[in-house]
Amino acid sequence: MNTAHPDFDVMAASRSRHHAIVIGSGFGGMASAIRLAAKGYRVTLLEKLDALGGRAYTYEQDGFKFDGGPTIVTVPELFQELWTLCDRRLEDDIDLRLMNPFYRIRFDDGKIFDYTGDKEENLRQIRDYNPRDAEGYERYLKASADRHKVGFALLDKPFSTFGQLLRFAPDLVRLRGDQSVYKLVSRFIKDDYLRMAVSFHPLLIGGNPFTASSLYSLISHLEVTGGVWSAMGGTGRIVEAMGNLMKSQGTTIRLNAEVDQITAESGRVTGVRLKNGEQLDAELVISNADAAWTYRQLLSETKRRKWTDKRVDKAHFSNGLFVWYFGTNKQYHDIPHHSIVLGPRYKGLLTDIFRHKRMTDDFSLYLHRPTATDPSMAPDGCDTFYALVPVPHLDSGTDWTTYAEIFRQAVEARLEATMIPELGKHLATSLMLTPLDFQNRLNSVKGAGFSFEPRITQSAYFRPHNESEEVKGLYLVGAGTHPGAGMPAVLSSAKVIDNLIPAVAYAH
Ligand SMILES: Cc1cc2nc3c(=O)[nH]c(=O)nc-3n(C[C@H](O)[C@H](O)[C@H](O)COP(=O)(O)OP(=O)(O)OC[C@H]3O[C@@H](n4cnc5c(N)ncnc54)[C@H](O)[C@@H]3O)c2cc1C
Structure with a gap:
């Protein structure tokens, strides 16, 4: 049981069985359901x-298992x-394996950098590219650690008041949070290949390394100190195990x-109305649906002061x-x-994707081969892969219904020429997701992969707050709220509301 809140009477909550509804079963939603049930709430999780x-939905086709x-x-x-x-041990349910290398980065000319958890091995490779950058890399890691110290401490704290922003401001200024990750990296590392290899991390959470605040360089520190892991059975195994945790707590899961619509009266949530017309009452509603979607669609019948349609429409999406x-x-x-397979352009490509929203012929991609660690992800003698390509969101105007197959063929040709010889000849199964699917399946505004883009003017206080600014009793978790996208961040958003809810729930 959570004992972190001295003003919260867990037994009373248990007796009263206050009802909390969680909308959406992303990691943020499931973590919230687990935390609220552990507090004694009666929890209903609703998933479309x-x-x-x-986003961690799993697909199975022709015997191949895919983490979505x-x-x-x-x-x-x-x-x-x-x-x-839940009085259980993670390791009893999930077998996590440390990756080595963390990532293989393949540059356009075929040069390789294996980014590993072994600093000496990284330094040895760095010296091969540019001997003088070895010392610079060490200084970069120190800069990343400084940003981790400040930034990580904020991950599980609400960022709801201007006062919190003011308290954070001196650190932001001292650590040059206004500078981009790429600029920070470039202060220490001179070689162009290495600058790419060390600065790409914001892309993992929907940010452009050339505009994302240098605070996001904390990810480098997280990786080198905590490791990069993968779950046997895939991330889907973690989803399944969290489903079992929720069931063991008595949570009602409705797929x-x-x-x-999130319903509200006199400025306070009353529950939700499902698409089939059914009304469910609750004191608390936790929305794990995309934050922009939550305000634009699910709260469309409620007058909003801050997150109006106009403000949502003007926001920058990942x-x-x-x-x-x-x-x-x-x-x-x-x-x-x-693996990361980089294309011929770095800054230009990212500017086309993020600023101009322009589809181009060149692209970079992330290649996932889970069978490198876990053969059970594919039939005997086979390999499972996915290729993930950052593209502009739906403002590009691309008609994905017709362009998807053309683009897939371009990705296949690129992989055949770089990493997977004779891919076409050995292809056994194929499945695609495009930004249109992110919009239509996952209710993601503009089909964005990671909701609001993580730039300084849309981070922390400037993101939709975890405790809704519009109606009492509504909380937001997941990629579109504070602290942002990526599994660690969305799990942290559930921690934020865990810290907020008791006082709020019983104050009213
Ligand atoms: C292809 C890809 C690769 C990624 N790789 C990594 C990685 O390797 N490591 C990492 O840490 N992060 C990665 N991320 C980011 C990470 O997956 C996400 O940031 C995170 O999983 C999002 O979780 P979330 O809590 O925001 O919920 P989401 O996963 O966005 O889930 C929201 C849920 O809400 C449901 N929903 C929406 N509207 C409604 C409604 N009206 N009613 C009911 N249900 C509704 C949706 O169906 C969905 O199930 C990746 C993301 C993608 C897309």
């Missing part, structure tokens, strides 16, 4: 799709906390249950994603679990 996980989204696990302690709340899941009838033993 036919299975749990949100997240594959790189960092800060596993955040999962462990949820297991502890194929899309919320149409890039979109084209994901091609495929299997091969042979194994490619020399491809590691995580």
